[in-house]
Structures are given as C-alpha cells and as structure tokens.
C-alpha cells in the first residue's frame with residue numbers, strides 16, 4: 001500500500017500533472033475562441049442579412065453535425081493533403097474552437113431571440129441610443145439567458161479535450177495512456193485520470209453555479225441541464 | 226478534387242459497411258440508457274433519501290468523466306482486473322449505455338417534475354396504488370415530454386459513437402481511416418465520414434419528430 | 448386668448464407596412480395641459496401612430512414639432528432629447544426584465560440624463576412613491592402584478608420629466624380589478640396638468656378626462672370633438688356604430 005502511494009507520487013503524479021497542464025492549455029484558448037465564434041455566428045443568425053444568416057446556418061449544420069473526432073481527423077490528417085500542416089496542438093485547438101463555437105452559437109441565438117422587441121423600444125422611448133440600449137438592456141439580458149447553456153458547453157469542452165490524444169496531442173488522457181502501458185497498471189491509472197477530469201468538471205460547474213447565482217434575477221429561468 | 230471523388234466512389238460501399246456497427250452501437254447504447262435511465266429517474270424522484278443520493282452520485286460520475294477515459298477504464302482496466310473477456314463492441318455499447326443512462330435519467334426526471342402535481346393526486350383519489358399511478362398516469366405523460374430531449378441525446382450518442390474507434394470497433398470512422406491511409410485522400414474521406422454521420426443524425430431526428438407528432442395528445446401544451 | 452403654440456404638433460403622418468397603408472395623413476395638435484383621447488377599431492393604426500410620434504417606427508412622410516421645433520430624426524442627439532420629452536407608455540408595459548422596479552426607473556436617469564447614482568436613486572424613489580409603489584421597489588417585473596408593472600412604467604417615463612405623455616391602451620392588458628389603480632395614477636397626472644395623448648377603449652374613463660376625442664379608422668382621423676358629441680351625437684355613421692358597440696361592451700363588463 002505504502003509502495004503503491006510512493007509509486008503514484010514519484011512516477012505517476014508528475015507526468016499526469018504535466019498532462020493536466022497541457023489539457024488546460026488546450027481548454028482555455030478553445031473555450032475563449034469558441035465563445036467568440038459562438039457570439040459572432042449566433043448574432044449573425046439573428047440579426048444578419050439573409051446571406052450571412054445562410055452562411056451561419058451552414059456553419060452550425062456542419063460543425064455541430066460532424067462528430068468532433070471526425071473534425072479533428074479532418075484538421076490533423078486531412079489538411080496536410082491539401083498542403084496545410086498543423087501541429088497536433090494547433091489542430092486540436094482549432095478543432096475544439098470551431099466545434100464549440102457552433103454549439104455556443106445556438107445558446108447565443110436562443111438568448112437573443114428570447115429578448116422581446118419591446119425591451120429595446122422601451123429603451124429608445126426614454127432616449128437611449130442604439131449602442132447604449134445594446135449594452136444596458138440587450139446584453140445583460142442575453143448573458144443571463146445564455147449563461148447556463150454556454151457553461152454547460154464549457155463542461156463538454158473539458159471532457160472532449162481528451163480527444164486531442166487521438167491526434168497525438170499528449171494531454172492528460174495521453175499521458176495516462178502512456179503511463180498505463182508502461183507500468184501495466186491500466187485500472188489504477190485510468191481511474192486516477194478519470195478522477196482528475198471529475199474534479200475539474202466539478203470545480204468548473206461549482207464556479208458556474210456561483211456565477212449564475214450572483215447574477216440571478218427572478219423571471220429569468222435557469223434551465224438545469 | 227476529382228481524384229477524391231473517384232476514391233469516394235470506389236470505397237463508399239466499404240465505408241458504409243461500417244454502418245450497421247455504428248447503428249448497432251448507437252441503438253444498443255440508447256436502449257440500455259433508456260431502461261437504466263428510467264429506473265434512475267424513478268429512483269431519484271420517488272426514492273428515499275439514500276436512493277436519491279446514490280442516483281445523484283451515479284449521474285455526477287458518468288457525466289463528469291470523458292467517454293474516451295471511461296472506455297479505457299472499462300476495456301483496459303476493469304476487464305482484465307475482473308478477468309472477463311468482452312469484445313470492444315460490447316464494451317462500447319455498455320459504456321455508452323451507462324453514460325447515456327445518466328443523461329436520459331435527467332431528461333425523464335425533468336419531464337416527471339414538470340407534470341402538475343394534481344396528476345398524482347387525481348390518480349390517488351381514484352384509489353390507484355402509487356405504482357399504478359406512476360405506470361399509467363405519470364409515465365405515459367412524462368415519456369411523451371421526453372421525446373425532444375431524446376432527439377438531442379440521440380444526436381450526441383450518434384456522434385460519440387465515433388470515439389469507440391479508439392478501442393478498434395470497426396464502425397464508420399474506423400473504416401474511413403483504413404481507406405484514408407490506403408488512398409491518401411484523408412481530406413475527402415473524412416468529409417464523407419462526417420456527412421454520413423450528418424445524414425444518420427438527420428434521419429434519426431426526423432423519425433423522433435414523427436414519433437412526437439404521432440403520440441401527441443391534442444391540446445397538450447409543451 | 449392669445450395665439451398659443453402647441454406643445455406637440457403632428458402633421459400629415461403617413462405610414463405603410465409593405466403594401467398596406469396604415470396611416471393616411473394624420474394630423475393633430477396638443478396644447479399645454481391638453482388631454483386628448485384616441486379611440487377606434489382594432490387595426491385602425493392607433494399604436495402605429497403613437498410609435499411614429501416617438502419615432503419608434505419610421506414614418507414614410509409627415510412632420511413632428513415639439514414647441515414649434517421640427518424634429519429631425521436623423522440628428523441622433525436631437526432625437527434622444529426629444530424622446531425624453533415625450534414619455535411613452537406601452538400596452539404590455541415593456542419593463543426591463545433584468546432590473547428591479549427601482550432600477551427600471553433609475554436607468555434612464557443614470558444612463559441618459561447622466562445624474563449621479565445617489566440623486567437618480569432619490570428621484571426614482573420619489574417617482575415610485577408617487578405611483579404608490581413605495582413598498583415594491585426591490586421587486587423584479589416577474590414579481591409584480593400587471594397593474595404594478597404599468598405603474599412602474601409610468602414612473603419610469605415620468606422620471607425623465609416629459610412634457611407630453613403618450614399612452615397606448617395602458618390598461619388593456621390588465622385584469623379588470625387592476626384597471627382602477629392605473630386610472631388613478633393617470634388621473635393624478637391629469638390633475639398636475641400633464642399633456643397627454645391617450646389611446647383607450649375605456650370610454651367612460653376617457654370622457655371624464657378628455658377635452659377632445661379623436662375617432663380613428665383606416666389610418667385617418669375620421670371625426671373629432673368633445674366627448675359628449677363623439678360618443679352620443681357623432682356626425683359619421685361609422686363613429687356612431689363604433690361608439691354604440693363599445694358602449695354596450697363597457698356596460699356588459701360592469
């Protein structure tokens with residue numbers, strides 16, 4: 001037992017921590033880019049010209065419709081055949097961002113569509129400018145409506161970041177896999193890896209819940225997914 | 226590009242040969258998820274404190290760990306630890322089914338909780354036992370309300386089924402990979418694979434919409 | 448009486464949605480302290496008229512004058528200043544859903560009038576007290592009754608110190624027992640000499656306040672005159688028909 005713990009501490013922990021660090025480096029830029037893409041695409045789907053709406057619709061169709069793993073293969077194995085070479089890390093971040101953006105855009109779209117037209121009319125009627133109405137009325141409402149969905153998408157992103165291993169970006173799952181094969185300790189190591197994801201997901205969802213509570217307002221439903 | 230099209234034409238039937246594996250994995254996982262999810266939902270809504278706690282932990286566990294890691298835990302870890310021999314195909318169905326049961330339990334639970342309280346009371350007032358009330362009054366309504374959630378769950382499991390390739394299940398992505406490696410047409414082959422999944426999710430969603438319309442009770446607001 | 452200038456003058460407003468003309472040249476004047484009421488069948492263009500007056504809907508032709516100054520809606524600053532001077536009450540309240548009653552009233556003062564927060568808060572509290580909502584200031588729209596919501600929206604408009612109020616069927620979305628509380632607030636505004644243009648189907652209430660009633664149908668003002676004349680002695684058959692119908696409705700609802 002003591003030996004086990006010592007082994008974990010000396011052989012396993014440093015490697016897994018390095019893997020976790022890589023996972024975080026994958027997740028954070030992907031989450032940020034995904035959200036930005038989602039805001040742009042979601043806004044286009046609601047307020048864009050017919051052409052832009054069509055473009056945004058097709059974007060969402062493909063990037064939500066293709067399995068994420070297929071998308072990663074497309075970026076990592078597919079692009080080199082047409083002359084574009086991406087590192088495993090770059091391919092993963094691009095794949096995660098584009099896919100996550102498609103999902104995020106649906107939440108943004110829903111949030112924007114849920115805002116009644118009268119809200120803006122009322123703002124104009126007391127002398128608000130367009131910009132001011134957007135920042136003081138539209139956005140605060142949209143953020144509250146979109147946050148549960150967007151937060152949920154962040155949780156998904158954390159879990160799906162494990163697929164980076166499939167395009168040879170060695171993050172937490174990858175490190176675990178290498179360790180497990182090397183030491184022939186599959187069950188123990190994969191359970192530790194699973195526990196780390198569980199911890200990460202739990203911490204983030206507690207944070208998101210706290211955030212939702214902080215900005216909660218009666219009348220804005222908080223669908224728990 | 227024409228070259229890619231030719232390769233697609235030549236290998237389409239081989240790739241589509243993986244269709245039944247994908248469909249079997251998805252179908253198996255969803256059915257298992259439904260059965261288990263239903264029990265979990267009932268346990269969480271009507272069970273005692275302890276049962277509710279257990280279901281809560283179960284859902285937290287299976288929604289918090291990545292599919293790929295769960296596949297590894299079960300296939301490389303548990304099977305050898307318990308000295309059981311199961312094929313990657315079976316393990317994939319089981320793992321996806323367990324994950325799906327966690328999600329489906331929450332869909333069904335949400336549907337049950339959204340029913341007006343009067344439904345249960347009215348059933349009891351007729352002298353029905355609680356079990357009967359659940360079976361004949363609550364579930365027929367709750368399961369109808371769950372269909373949109375299932376449509377969503379179906380698309381997720383369909384796409385996730387591609388990950389089972391990591392264990393060597395020869396579904397659509399696995400076969401696409403073979404062809405891509407052989408022909409060096411990765412780009413077009415993976416586009417093709419993605420489109421096959423797109424069509425599969427589309428068909429399934431449409432079928433579930435049909436089902437929803439078919440079992441709709443007129444005047445029932447959603 | 449000396450020649451006076453109307454506070455608000457609406458001249459020859461035209462508006463069509465797609466191919467359907469909705470306003471076909473509407474003109475009216477409001478002098479200081481005037482209370483004028485617009486009645487007419489549904490779809491006659493009453494809401495569109497009020498929205499056009501506040502430039503919330505772009506009119507096709509026509510002019511609006513505030514104190515003899517023509518409003519040019521392409522000059523944004525002028526437009527925003529004008530809208531503060533012309534309060535608008537909506538049929539369905541349009542309170543800002545993410546703000547409580549107090550902040551619904553404050554936000555215009557802070558964001559548009561640029562008052563310091565503490566001063567804005569005091570003003571908003573006073574306005575809410577005026578409409579009888581002293582004890583509900585911390586409630587969000589979802590927690591208020593329809594009548595309370597409409598009173599908050601009136602307080603929100605009054606806080607901007609408007610010279611004219613436009614009210615678009617302020618009580619038509621309310622349960623009958625809540626109508627009274629809103630009418631009371633409108634009556635109090637009238638007593639303070641507020642200039643008002645009121646669209647309503649509450650003929651009884653309207654005739655006790657109005658100096659003049661406009662009957663509007665098909666995008667035009669078909670007839671105008673003092674309440675007694677329009678309600679009981681109208682010249683046009685169309686007006687008589689409408690008034691008798693609505694009179695009966697109001698009787699039945701009592």
Ligand SMILES: Nc1ncnc2c1ncn2[C@@H]1O[C@H](COP(=O)(O)OP(=O)(O)OP(=O)(O)O)[C@@H](O)[C@H]1O
Nearest residue numbers: 464465469487488489490491492493494495496616
């Ligand atoms: N944004 C719009 N787009 C197209 N048509 C519109 C729009 N707004 C109003 N209309 C049409 O203009 C006509 C007048 O509408 P308006 O709302 O001004 O009538 P109203 O007199 O206020 O009726 P009500 O008493 O029902 O409120 C109606 O036929 C309506 O369908």
Ligand SMILES: [Mg+2]
Nearest residue numbers: 493494495616
């Ligand atoms: Mg109207």
